[in-house]
Amino acid sequence: EAGVTQSPTHLIKTRGQQATLRCSPISGHTSVYWYQQALGLGLQFLLWYDEGEERNRGNFPPRFSGRQFPNYSSELNVNALELEDSALYLCASSLGRSTEAFFGQGTRLTVV
């Protein structure tokens, strides 16, 4: 069974551009979580989607947005990229909020 897959693995963008990161959850999972992990820092909660709806978002500016598609895959969009957006972006999926979460390998975003 395939795990959580994220694409691309690496992404290099110029300041001011937009980045789109993708996440495919484990088959049957309806919840998707997004996290930002800057170098040497902990996981900061970005967004939680469940059954196609945004359930909660963390303390990030509106230029961080996303969506969940009918097949429960998800996209994270970051507009007007800033240098400090450089980080590892991690996606996790679960059957629901009280079940085990599984993570993808992440997308390394570098803003130059």
Place this chain on the structure above:
Amino acid sequence: KQEVTQIPAALSVPEGENLVLNCSFTDSAIYNLQWFRQDPGKGLTSLLLIQSSQREQTSGRLNASLDKSSGRSTLYIAASQPGDSATYLCAVFNNNDMRFGAGTRLTVKP
């Protein structure tokens, strides 16, 4: 807002030692708690999930306990090995999200 704290921030032990990692949280109204390990630059690997109604879970050399009333969880690693070297993270599931501690960076020396 849920706050999750992990102590110690870093730990270095010789191979073969038993060790305990600590996780505390401020809001006891949790659904469950999950322990992960993360190798440098990689994603997170799930180790153990403890439901809010459970007191502990075991998997091989790992044992995790949960005391909801005091807002604490511990991860016990028996007979540590160099391959256990990684950052260990605990995550708490609330009504609205899954919050992480900053992690404990474990080094097991041969």
